[in-house]
Amino acid sequence: MGEEKREATLRYLRSKFAQYYQTRPLHLPPRFGRREFGFILFEGGFVLRHLGFPKEATLYRYIRSKSPAHVYHSAAYYETPGAPTMAEKGWMGADLIFDLDADHIPGWQKMGYPGMLEAVKGQVIRLIDDFLVGDLGFREDDLRIAFSGARGYHIHIRDPRVFTLESHERREIVDYITGTGLDLQLVGRREPFEERTFGGQTRTLKRFRIPMASDPGWRGRTTRGISQWLETLSELPEEQAIEALRQLEGVGPKRAQKIYGTLQRLGTDGTRARVETGHLEFFPPGSGASLVAQGVEYAKGATDEPVSSDTKRLIRLMGSLHGKTGFSVVPLTREELDAFDPLTDAVPALYEHEKIRVETPQAIVTDMMGETFNLEPGQNSVPEYLAIFLMCRGMATLASGMAGDATEGPT
Amino acid sequence: MLAMYPFLAEASRYIRDQGLSLEEVLDHRAFQGARNWARERVFTSLETGDLPNPPLSRSAECLEALYAYPLARILVSCVGDGFLVRRFALAEADLARRRLSRESDDFLLAASHALGLDALRDGAFRLHFSDFLRATRQLRGKEWKLINQPVREGFVLLSRDRFLRVVEGHLRNRFEAELPLEVNPTLLRAFEEEVIELHTALRDRRSRLQGEDLGTIRVTNFPPCMEKLLATVLASENVSHPGRFALVSFMNNIGLGFDEIYQIFASVPDFRESVTRYQIEHITGQISGTVYTAPECSTMKSYGICPGPDRLCETITHPLSYYRKKTRMSGTAKKAPADRPAKAAS
Numbered sequence: 001m002g003e004e005k006r007e008a009t010l011r012y013l014r015s016k017f018a019q020y021y022q023t024r025p026l027h028l029p030p031r032f033g034r035r036e037f038g039f040i041l042f043e044g045g046f047v048l049r050h051l052g053f054p055k056e057a058t059l060y061r062y063i064r065s066k067s068p069a070h071v072y073h074s075a076a077y078y079e080t081p082g083a084p085t086m087a088e089k090g091w092m093g094a095d096l097i098f099d100l101d102a103d104h105i106p107g108w109q110k111m112g113y114p115g116m117l118e119a120v121k122g123q124v125i126r127l128i129d130d131f132l133v134g135d136l137g138f139r140e141d142d143l144r145i146a147f148s149g150a151r152g153y154h155i156h157i158r159d160p161r162v163f164t165l166e167s168h169e170r171r172e173i174v175d176y177i178t179g180t181g182l183d184l185q186l187v188g189r190r191e192p193f194e195e196r197t198f199g200g201q202t203r204t205l206k207r208f209r210i211p212m213a214s215d216p217g218w219r220g221r222t223t224r225g226i227s228q229w230l231e232t233l234s235e236l237p238e239e240q241a242i243e244a245l246r247q248l249e250g251v252g253p254k255r256a257q258k259i260y261g262t263l264q265r266l267g268t269d270g271t272r273a274r275v276e277t278g279h280l281e282f283f284p285p286g287s288g289a290s291l292v293a294q295g296v297e298y299a300k301g302a303t304d305e306p307v308s309s310d311t312k313r314l315i316r317l318m319g320s321l322h323g324k325t326g327f328s329v330v331p332l333t334r335e336e337l338d339a340f341d342p343l344t345d346a347v348p349a350l351y352e353h354e355k356i357r358v359e360t361p362q363a364i365v366t367d368m369m370g371e372t373f374n375l376e377p378g379q380n381s382v383p384e385y386l387a388i389f390l391m392c393r394g395m396a397t398l399a400s401g402m403a404g405d406a407t408e409g410p411t
Numbered sequence: 412m413l414a415m416y417p418f419l420a421e422a423s424r425y426i427r428d429q430g431l432s433l434e435e436v437l438d439h440r441a442f443q444g445a446r447n448w449a450r451e452r453v454f455t456s457l458e459t460g461d462l463p464n465p466p467l468s469r470s471a472e473c474l475e476a477l478y479a480y481p482l483a484r485i486l487v488s489c490v491g492d493g494f495l496v497r498r499f500a501l502a503e504a505d506l507a508r509r510r511l512s513r514e515s516d517d518f519l520l521a522a523s524h525a526l527g528l529d530a531l532r533d534g535a536f537r538l539h540f541s542d543f544l545r546a547t548r549q550l551r552g553k554e555w556k557l558i559n560q561p562v563r564e565g566f567v568l569l570s571r572d573r574f575l576r577v578v579e580g581h582l583r584n585r586f587e588a589e590l591p592l593e594v595n596p597t598l599l600r601a602f603e604e605e606v607i608e609l610h611t612a613l614r615d616r617r618s619r620l621q622g623e624d625l626g627t628i629r630v631t632n633f634p635p636c637m638e639k640l641l642a643t644v645l646a647s648e649n650v651s652h653p654g655r656f657a658l659v660s661f662m663n664n665i666g667l668g669f670d671e672i673y674q675i676f677a678s679v680p681d682f683r684e685s686v687t688r689y690q691i692e693h694i695t696g697q698i699s700g701t702v703y704t705a706p707e708c709s710t711m712k713s714y715g716i717c718p719g720p721d722r723l724c725e726t727i728t729h730p731l732s733y734y735r736k737k738t739r740m741s742g743t744a745k746k747a748p749a750d751r752p753a754k755a756a757s
């Protein structure tokens with residue numbers, strides 16, 4: 001790729017970003033005067049950080065003059081956010097942040113962009129509904145959700161009770177969500193249920209019991225996980241279901257067949273009623289532990305550990321643009337999240353439908369704004385919003401002769 | 412009542428309302444008892460950690476107890492030693508728990524509110540998980556992990572006993588964070604004798620633990636990583652899980668048995684949690700029969716517990732080889748002391 005074309009492409013993007021920031025699109029975090037800000041420019045190089053902005057106007061002036069590719073702020077509040085070292089900043093507390101990216105989804109590489117965005121959204125919804133609002137009891141008002149602008153979502157928790165949690169304690173929350181360090185004794189154990197005496201010898205019969213589905217915390221959660229697993233299992237074709245059952249410890253082909261028969265006989269409701277009241281008698285006692293492991297696997301959530309435990313990390317500013325996609329970092333309520341489609345809803349209104357010419361070295365198939373685009377290698381005329389996405393991704397350059405079309409923003 | 416819980420805001424308000432400065436109290440003959448008591452408290456917290464809990468019946472006793480608390484804190488602050496602060500915080504929090512354990516549920520709940528905890532009671536005690544996390548910061552057993560708690564709507568359900576332990580943890584954190592207080596020359600002078608005594612006691616204690624010989628084992632031959640881990644444990648600061656594992660397995664590998672290792676750790680204030688008996692049993696093979704080998708240098712580095720190699724480190728890849736090499740070298744060093752590897756660098 002020619003240096004000149006690259007230059008022209010960057011100029012185009014910079015001026016588009018500058019135009020965008022003229023519309024006052026930013027959603028500043030509360031207490032933003034106490035936050036550190038950071039930027040990455042299109043020219044590359046280091047993160048410009050250790051910057052503080054006492055007023056909204058100064059921040060806008062800075063952003064408009066630099067037209068940065070990425071804008072971040074600290075999750076933390078500082079006495080002096082602009083101080084050059086962490087020690088001098090004086091940490092006062094930090095929002096609790098969760099970051100869920102497509103690469104936490106098993107098999108994401110094979111999903112394609114729209115597929116992975118959908119899958120990650122499902123995980124985010126579960127993270128919020130089951131864990132953050134569910135078990136941890138945060139109110140929706142204390143929770144800000146944002147599309148990250150690329151492949152995932154961020155959740156900012158602004159409940160003052162969590163501000164002063166330190167790294168170790170934040171990691172405990174992550175462990176809670178990801179099912180790490182669970183004491184398996186708590187969620188299932190063999191217990192005696194009957195004594196039998198044969199010819200003077202007493203034998204204690206044991207069975208595997210799991211907690212009630214309504215028990216608080218991971219006890220109930222694991223049971224619900226087992227129940228959900230069995231439910232999906234009963235919807236599979238017989239062969240696959242039996243194959244899955246055979247993965248359990250102590251379950252051979254005959255046993256699997258028998259369990260499958262029992263599950264069918266009990267039906268979904270019958271199975272659920274038993275499992276959710278702690279009964280697993282239709283499984284051999286030896287398989288209990290592996291069933292519990294299945295349940296945990298099914299019930300656990302996902303989130304990126306380092307992002308949550310690092311109390312000094314920078315996070316993308318809501319309403320800013322992501323320089324690797326051109327999408328905006330869209331703030332969302334839990335309700336808005338359900339219908340949110342990044343490939344349409346994160347495209348700034350400012351980007352035109354008018355076509356511009358770009359050069360794409362490789363063939364590209366992609367969806368955007370409800371349309372599928374099929375681009376051959378070479379020169380292509382595409383709507384500006386797609387051109388911006390491709391140029392930001394580094395998959396396209398502005399075709400020569402186009403550079404003059406963009407009006408240079410203030411520098 | 413206030414005399415039993417002198418850390419409550421009400422108690423300090425009461426003292427403030429008396430209008431006596433601490434300097435005056437220290438000078439005053441009438442407060443000699445409180446002063447003795449304060450002294451007693453600090454020394455006991457350093458030695459056994461088991462503070463006496465006498466019944467307070469006469470009002471004079473109550474008054475003394477009430478004043479003993481701030482005086483003890485001043486004394487600890489005059490010494491200004493981190494280890495003493497932690498011992499003192501631990502002992503005071505432990506005493507508070509023992510006292511609270513005799514109170515009614517209502518009182519316990521009210522006290523936890525006065526301490527700023529977001530707690531409720533309906534059958535069991537319930538504590539907001541953020542307070543639970545902060546208060547159990549120093550408790551590292553899996554029974555204190557958040558994931559193993561019954562959490563519902565943001566609150567952790569706790570039995571009365573566990574709730575008391577959590578309140579204790581909260582108090583311990585608070586005492587540690589508050590101390591040392593600022594002290595002025597008048598106070599320093601008033602406690603001059605005690606401060607000297609405490610410094611001596613602290614020094615004795617350290618040299619006892621860091622003495623050349625641990626039986627047949629020489630701590631001076633430890634590689635920097637293990638030396639540092641041991642020092643950290645002995646200073647009763649938190650050591651990461653991999654760090655504890657590395658240290659215990661290392662000590663086991665160089666010939667210390669379960670009992671000896673246990674004894675070393677038992678001298679740490681919050682031994683209960685910092686390295687559990689179970690962990691030592693496990694690592695030394697008491698439970699499963701598997702004896703673990705200490706991790707090699709590259710692993711130590713990736714855990715971030717290699718404090719940066721010294722010169723001898725550059726010739727080895729395993730902390731155990733360091734120890735063996737150095738033991739051999741110091742054996743010959745008796746004849747030629749100049750051969751001793753330069754330890755002064757660290």
Ligand code: SF4
Nearest residue numbers: 634636708711717724
């Ligand atoms: S190099 Fe090896 S022996 Fe030396 S301090 Fe690091 S881990 Fe320990």
